[in-house]
Amino acid sequence: MHTEILAVRAAGLSLGHGQAVVATSLERQGDARPLRSRVAPLLQGALRRRGLVVQSGPLQAVPPSDAKGPVLVAATYTPHGGTEQTAAVAVAPQDRAARAAVQSALRELEDALRSRAVLLASPRSFCAGVDRAIEIVERVLAQEDAPVYVRKQIVHNVHVVRDLERRGAVFVDELDEVPPAATVVFSAHGVSPDVRAAADRRELRVIDATCPLVTKVHAEARRFAGRGDTVVFIGHAGHEETEGTLGEAPDRMVLVESVADVAALQVPDPTRVSYLTQTTLAVDETTEVIKALRERFPALRAPHSEDICYATTNRQEALRAVAADSDLVFVVGSVNSSNSQRLVELSTRQGTPAQLIDDASEVDPRWLREAATVGLTAGASAPPRLVEQVIDSLAGLGAIHVEEREVTQENVQFALPRAVRAK
Ligand code: SF4
Structure with missing residues (x-):
């Protein structure tokens, strides 16, 4: 990487110590057009991990003598097998610590340069x-002038939550944060009958x-409990889906998370036990728990069809198809996504x-040094x-060859609730 110190021309750009602006594109004097910085998200993350407050946007470089504003640390490079790339960050002129942080982040990127699959x-x-x-919230936002509340994420x-917040959705943890008679959307994970009753009370x-x-x-929980079974729910404690489902029959349902929990189970009648599962569990681990349940309760009754949903199963199958051939796998998703x-x-x-990464800014370039094949x-x-x-972002570190491994096609669609369907 060839690094230069330049100035930056950007109207109103003023930076304090510890602040930085990462260029999403860089325009230099004489350039026919700005060069987009593919590695900008990686650089943002690397600088945030170094304690800087980071924003991003297009920047224009000028020679140092032409301006007195922020300093621009700019690198151009052509990774093996790739095309010319740029990475640039503006910091306050006297902020030596920020400048050192930028130089160190750029070295990290340089160490990760290579072609990849x-x-x-x-x-x-x-x-x-x-x-x-998501479509339900979007449609309710379009219908209503008043704030639209959403219980839980x-x-x-x-990213989905932030985006909907920007468009006017108000996310709350509990219904007592929602004004009486307002509109509230229940999340995809479901709610217990107690929550529905509370919503009715608040009209x-x-x-x-x-x-x-x-x-x-x-x-199924209502039906199995109604016929007198103890309903064993295989799931994760504290997850909203678990709380909602257990709330259907709290006196007849018990939660197990593992094979060890099965061994400790006490039920009133071992001949009247059925099980259900959270929709987003690991298929292989759940099979082990069900096997342990069958061993303890030979008359165990199962749901008519799998509770682990098609989407969970398919994504796990697809992951198997790439993980074995990869040096490293990135799973894009939030930390609370089961x-x-x-x-x-x-x-x-x-x-x-x-x-697990929320977005490209969470990719630490150090993970990529030895990774010739990345599963995604x-x-x-x-x-x-x-x-x-x-x-x-990976393409900003060198030529990439993308191979999609499809294990199945999905064409599932669910109807919208009547209240939000177009008239
Ligand atoms: S399809 Fe599966 S993963 Fe998707 S919201 Fe429904 S239960 Fe959850």
Whole structure:
């Protein structure tokens, strides 16, 4: 990488100590057009990890003598097999610490330069339940002038939530934060009957974005409990879906998370036990738990069809198709996304290290030094554009060859609730 110190021309740009602006594109004098910086997200993340407050935007470089404003640390480079790239950051003129941080982040990028293969798992990213939940909020926002409240994160993804917040959605943890008679959307993960009753008491207009596949498990919980079974729910404690489903029959349902929990189970009648599962579990681990349940309760009754949903199963199968041939796997998804976490664990169990990243800015270039083949997937709540962003950033580090490995095609669609359907 060839690094230069330049000045930057940008109207009103003033930077204090510890602040930086990463160029999303850089225009130099004499350039026919600005050069887009593909590695800008990687650089933003690297600088944030070094404690800087980072923004980003297009920058224009001028010779140092022409301006007195911020200093521009700019690098141009042509990675092996790739095309000319740029990486540039503006910092305050006297901020030596920030300048050192930029130089160190650029060295980190330089160490990660190489051509790579990218194995793209398919299916990945949005499922039908997430698509539907987001569309429901968008439609309610378009219908209503008053604030639209959403109980909990509509889906477990920080980018989706931020985007809807910018468009006017107000996310709350509990219904007592919603003014009486306001409109509230229930998230894709479902709610317990207690929450529905609380909404009725507050006379809220409820739009339910619960995924129909979660609703199916709720219905099974009511039915199995109603026939007198102890219903063992295999899931993760504290997850919203678990709380909602257990709330259907709190006196007759018990939660197990592992084979060890099965061994400790006490039930009133071992001949009347059935099980249900959270929709986003690891298929292989859940099979082990069900096997342990069958051994303890030979008369165990199962749901009519799998509760682990098609989207979870498909994304795990697709991950298997790429993990074994990858040096490193990236799973795009948020930390509270259950199905994304299961993808990370599955890759690790397959012997390939995996990193959960919210977006490309969370890719640490040091992970990439030895990685000639990168597997890439996204959890069911992660927007597809974030996967594209990761691919683009990798392309800023050298030529990439992208191979998509599709294990199946998805064509599932769920109808919208009547309240938001177009008239
Ligand atoms: S992951 Fe499965 S259960 Fe969850 S919203 Fe998507 S389709 Fe529905």
